[in-house]
Amino acid sequence: MVELGISGRDARGVGAPSGWRRLAGTRGYDRLVRLAVALWFLFIAINTVRTIAQSGALIAASGADTLAVARLVSYISLFFFVTLIAGLTLLRARPLAQAAGLQPRLSALLGSYLVYGIPMLPPNTQLGAGLHILSAALLLTGNALAIFILLRLGRSFSIMAESRRLVTEGPYAVIRHPLYLAELIATLGAFIQFASPWAALIVLVQFGFQVQRMRNEESVLALTFPDYAAYKERTARLIPGLW
Numbered sequence: 001m002v003e004l005g006i007s008g009r010d011a012r013g014v015g016a017p018s019g020w021r022r023l024a025g026t027r028g029y030d031r032l033v034r035l036a037v038a039l040w041f042l043f044i045a046i047n048t049v050r051t052i053a054q055s056g057a058l059i060a061a062s063g064a065d066t067l068a069v070a071r072l073v074s075y076i077s078l079f080f081f082v083t084l085i086a087g088l089t090l091l092r093a094r095p096l097a098q099a100a101g102l103q104p105r106l107s108a109l110l111g112s113y114l115v116y117g118i119p120m121l122p123p124n125t126q127l128g129a130g131l132h133i134l135s136a137a138l139l140l141t142g143n144a145l146a147i148f149i150l151l152r153l154g155r156s157f158s159i160m161a162e163s164r165r166l167v168t169e170g171p172y173a174v175i176r177h178p179l180y181l182a183e184l185i186a187t188l189g190a191f192i193q194f195a196s197p198w199a200a201l202i203v204l205v206q207f208g209f210q211v212q213r214m215r216n217e218e219s220v221l222a223l224t225f226p227d228y229a230a231y232k233e234r235t236a237r238l239i240p241g242l243w
Helices: 018-024 027-062 066-091 102-120 129-156 178-193 197-224 228-233
Strands: none
Touching: 027 066, 066 129, 102 178, 102 197, 129 178, 178 197, 197 228
């Protein structure tokens, strides 16, 4: 792991400029950030409901086939995923520590939201039925895994590099960032639908920010929880047995 050089003081926001430190430490700021994140994911959920309705209407008009049903189920999984994120964001505990500075915040925001630029690109109209089914299967698998992992995280969920509680059970007993693996699986499913050089660039840049985001989170957790070093030694970062 490449360390960020964040000291224990910086990890708790003490190394940040005094004005920002005072603002970031207030309950009002915490509530404002929670509300903004929750509203964003609720907006995605509303748009997903529209897509679900359109898919259901298409199945009712044209009949159900494997691809249409897989797509519908993946959209429903996405709806529950983003709705769960919105709820957990509003209910999560206040952080014990957080990474200071602009870089961790940019990495978190771009790592989380850059992927939503993919559906804005022109869809790939040359895909065969097999790739359509693979895309739907990856979306369904990634979103279903993300829901399961979020339920494990509970009130410890966070967008930014923050520490609330050290979760080491369930999927976290195998890898340190299972939620990011689930998101990567779903992202690959979306990429198939919009495959192009621009879509590939978005995926690569987004993954780069996710890697930096992992490093930021690991730095904060290591400084907050004495047991994190031992946990890190016995787990992979993202892919068991490889990395």
